[in-house]
Amino acid sequence: MTIKVGDKLPEAAFRVMKDGKPADMTVSELTSGKTVALFAVPGAFTPTCSARHLPGYKEKAGEMRGKGVDTIACVAVNDVFVMNAWGRDQKVGDDVVMLADGNGDFARAIGLEMDGKGFGMGSRSKRYSMLLEDGVVKQLNVEAPGEFKVSAAEYMLGQI
Numbered sequence: 001m002t003i004k005v006g007d008k009l010p011e012a013a014f015r016v017m018k019d020g021k022p023a024d025m026t027v028s029e030l031t032s033g034k035t036v037a038l039f040a041v042p043g044a045f046t047p048t049c050s051a052r053h054l055p056g057y058k059e060k061a062g063e064m065r066g067k068g069v070d071t072i073a074c075v076a077v078n079d080v081f082v083m084n085a086w087g088r089d090q091k092v093g094d095d096v097v098m099l100a101d102g103n104g105d106f107a108r109a110i111g112l113e114m115d116g117k118g119f120g121m122g123s124r125s126k127r128y129s130m131l132l133e134d135g136v137v138k139q140l141n142v143e144a145p146g147e148f149k150v151s152a153a154e155y156m157l158g159q160i
Contacts, residue, residue, distance in 0.1 A: 002111030002142075009135050012106040014099040015080035022080045025099065027106075031135040034070040037156055039129040040107070042114060044078045044086035048148050053127070054090050056153035061095040064153070067160040069131075075099040077107055077124045101125065112142065129156050 003009070009031065013024045030036060041053050057064075057072050064072060072095060076083060080100040087098040107113040107125035114126045129151040131139035139159045141150035149155065 003130075003137060003140065005137050005140050007137050009132065009137070010109045012101075012109055014075065014101055014106065015083075016097065016099060017080060017084040025097075027135060030071065030073060030097070030099075031132050033134055034132075035068050036071045036073060036132040037064055037069045037129065037160075038073045038075065038132060039151055039153075039156070040075045040112065040125040041127055042076070042124045044076050044082050045089075048127075050086070050090065052148060053151070054086070054092065054096065058090060058092050058095050060153040060157055063157055064160065067157070069160065071097060073097040073099050075101050075106065075125065077101050077104040127151050131156065131159060 009027045012027050015022050016025045039053065039057060054074055057074065061072055074096050078100055079102045083098040083100040087096065092098065101107055104113055104123045104125065112126045112128055114124045127143040127148065129141045130137050141155060143149065143151050
C-alpha cells in the first residue's frame with residue numbers, strides 16, 4: 001500500500017554520517033515536532049538527481065526555511081558512504097540531510113519502491129517529494145516514470 005496524504009510515516013531507520021562515522025537516524029528523530037521537506041531520488045550521482053534534483057533543494061533551502069521548513073532531507077537507496085560522498089560533491093553542507101536507505105526498507109514500507117533492474121540498479125526508490133508535519137504527510141508528489149516535475153524544489157515551494 002502506498003503512503004498518502006494524512007498518513008503518518010512508518011518508523012524506520014536511515015543511516016547518516018555523524019562525526020565522520022555511520023549512525024542511525026530514525027523517522028521520529030528526523031520528523032518529531034518539525035516540518036520536513038523530504039525528497040527521494042532513484043540514485044546518488046545519477047544524471048537528473050545530480051544536475052537538477054539535489055541542487056534545486058540546496059538552492060531553495062533558504063526560501064524553504066523562510067516558509068517554515070525546519071529540515072530538508074534527501075533519501076536514496078544507496079549506502080551511507082555513497083550518500084555522504086554525494087552530499088560533499090554537491091556541497092550541500094547543513095542545508096540538506098543525506099539519508100541512506102541502503103536496503104530500500106523505507107521505500108518498501110511506504111510503497112514507493114521502484115524496480116530498476118532493467119537499468120542494472122536493482123530495487124530503488126521512486127522519485128518523489130513530500131512535506132511532513134510531525135511525521136504526517138501533508139503533501140505527496142510522486143513522479144511518473146522518467147519525469148522530473150512535481151518532486152522539484154520549485155514545485156514544493158509552491159505547496160508550502
